């Protein structure tokens with residue numbers, strides 16, 4: 001068994017052999033068991049002008065009637081005044097894996113005379129879901145968080161063959177930093193293959209021109225060649241040219257497929273030579289559902305959360321989250337240590353100088369005192385000398401004092 005080991009934060013990981021079975025190779029199975037138990041939550045939003053095939057696509061994706069198509073409105077009927085937000089929830093199961101799917105339909109988008117703010121109710125709904133998640137995170141008892149955030153927004157582009165419309169650009173510009181955008185060309189069976197290639201190129205250049213970010217499925221270098229090839233193929237096909245239909249039709253060669261029948265033949269939904277439906281399904285459900293959820297949580301929600309908390313006046317110290325470079329950290333610590341040493345050296349020198357100065361002063365003081373004492377003794381001796389000299393002189397000169405004898409009584 002091989003493990004990667006590292007003894008310090010800055011040392012590179014080394015490969016080590018361990019003997020015996022530790023048990024962590026079972027981790028994927030634990031996750032698998034937990035996933036079976038908990039199931040998954042996915043929320044997909046569909047946005048696009050009326051009649052572009054949103055409902056049909058959802059039903060085709062999950063191969064069941066999740067949404068019931070709406071009756072087209074009579075031209076004379078009263079139209080709603082704003083975009084509606086409709087949630088359709090379905091618990092679906094495949095090979096024991098449960099998926100709680102929420103489809104957010106947005107009927108009414110682009111239906112008005114003035115569509116300049118059509119994106120607003122949709123943006124508000126996405127942010128309301130962020131808000132609901134944030135308030136769950138802030139609870140003391142959190143339990144299992146219910147994630148109703150929108151993980152992907154499939155945006156339907158009308159198959160005009162020209163370029164993006166103003167409403168498309170505005171919507172994507174307003175929403176791309178809040179949701180994973182997946183643009184699709186609706187009803188691609190109404191266009192020729194060549195027109196689709198040109199239209200895709202024009203859409204991509206429009207997106208770039210307007211600085212719109214769309215969801216990019218990551219390509220993992222360490223995947224096997226087949227997975228890398230598949231991921232690259234999906235990335236190349238964006239914006240997906242979609243055909244939706246849950247109807248079973250018979251092809252000229254007798255096969256029964258999901259598709260749309262025309263006098264000139266059948267457009268097969270699941271045939272990659274006919275449309276990109278399979279690639280969209282691959283990205284949304286088969287290979288990138290986890291990346292969509294991760295990107296929603298780690299990037300989009302996090303950015304919104306930061307803006308929200310900043311607006312509430314709660315600032316966070318970004319340095320706390322900075323990645324630590326061990327070499328840089330060591331260098332910083334060495335500089336701090338050296339500065340500390342230099343400071344201590346200066347302080348010690350100062351103390352030494354003060355002590356020397358004090359000692360010098362003391363010595364000087366003693367010298368002065370010694371000199372004064374010396375002078376005092378010298379003066380005293382001089383004075384005694386003079387006294388004695390005087391007395392000697394008197395004695396020698398025979399003064400009465402000198403002849404006086406001491407008398408003692410018997």
Ligand SMILES: Nc1nc2c(ncn2[C@@H]2O[C@H](COP(=O)(O)OP(=O)(O)OP(=O)(O)O)[C@@H](O)[C@H]2O)c(=O)[nH]1
Nearest residue numbers: 050051052053054055056069070107187242243244
């Ligand atoms: N040619 C063609 N027709 C389609 C396709 N998808 C759906 N339709 C048809 O377009 C019509 C509208 O489809 P819906 O799925 O109800 O469209 P919608 O976008 O949900 O419409 P609203 O709910 O009114 O906004 C139906 O008659 C569908 O059969 C497609 O890929 N190609």
Ligand SMILES: [Mg+2]
Nearest residue numbers: 054055069070
């Ligand atoms: Mg619909």
